[in-house]
Amino acid sequence: MDVILDSQAIEHALDKLAEGIAKDTAEGQDIAVVGVRSRGEVISQRLGQRLGRLLGKEVPVGTLDITLYRDDLNNPQSNAQPQVRTTEIGFDIDGKIIYLVDDVLHTGRSTRAAMDALIDLGRPQAIRLAVLVDRRGREFPIQADYAGKLVEVSEGETVQVRVVEVDGVDEVIVE
């Protein structure tokens, strides 16, 4: 197990994400941040706070549960049984630019599921993808618009993001 990002590096990556998004946000543009459960939820809250400071206005933050949209739900080969949890998006997504936030972008399958889940809630002006860690291994034609950190890991390795709120520590590890 190697720690590839410590808490300071995570803060730095989040700053980079927020600055990039803020730079691309025009005056008066309606934006919102939506995190994918479960680690994406925490990342999205931290990103939302940073964006609020940089833009000088409150940025709505929501949480998306993608379980019902996963493409392996009826696949006996899939690992642990998925848990359905709540989607908590307390604002209208119509007409907004939605920054979809996840911890790690790997195969792209979660992002596909998240986009399908989002458009069942309304019609955003655009969906952009922001991830804390971008790694190789894409199986779908999906790329991040904003990545906090690009990491080189081999096929069999897993990248795990741990956050204080859930795991008691801020770090990104490779196993």
Add this chain to the structure above:
Amino acid sequence: MTITGQENKFEWTRKHLLGLRQLSADELNHIFATAAGFEQISTRSVKKAPPLRGKVVVNLFFEDSTRTRTSFTLAASRLSADIIEFTKKSSSVSKGETLLDTAKNLEAMGIDIAVVRHSAGGAPDFISRNIDACVVNAGDGFCEHPTQALLDIYTILKNRQSMEGLKVAIVGDIAHSRVARSNMWAMTKLGAEVTFVGPPTLMPAQVDKLPVKVSHSLDEVIEKVDVVYMLRVQFERLGGSPFPSVREYSRYYGLTVDRMKKARPDILVMHPGPINRGLEIESEVADGPRSVILQQVKYGLAVRMAVLFLVNQAAVTEKK
């Protein structure tokens, strides 16, 4: 117990939901946590999600029902399943086909989930042991009506957070009520204290062996309980004369405005429907501020979606 959608690592393994008697408190809580995730589907712009896409659900109703059947149909369609409606009158059962033949024929068509209602207790269990598909009991004889009790408890949890220590009175024709039985098994397992209230003629045989208190006086019980659950007087099931007259039944066991004055101010009034207004419950009470009767119907949809989703997940896991 929470229904906030917290993360848990529970694995659901039952591909049939036949009753609540066999379920553990953990299993019950897992159903409620899952149902919380399905609630919002009914409120958003696209009232549909894809987890049962390509699956076939058959509503196998050998006994009349409108709301339970409609609720299952809507739940299955919101999960993107295809639904076959099978009712006794319009089927070959009226031509003398046996229960097993009916089930085997439907299975041969490739169904994935059978939602079964039957006037004979044990019929869903019998079917589950003879076909591969998942079976969900939608009411069997006087035995169980698990999804009704699940939605009842879910409604209570939405208003009260926990069942632990709650006092619940279930009032009326207990002997003929599968709803009372399913609620009794699940509520007591979750730490509630259940009292059956009704005339001695409408109590089940050997009621003293069940995990409940028994009372023949609604007036005595109403002051003490957190929830009063009024059962429907089921004229279609009542043979003989279990009570002298409808008026007398109302006077002793009806939930009237007067009787409600003795109740705790935060009492929850429940009823499985359809209501006999003015008989077991007065209109002012059924439509009053303490009534959660329509919440029961609303949450029933989320609970049934959760049950259909979970039995299908168990069937997927089984193939590993």
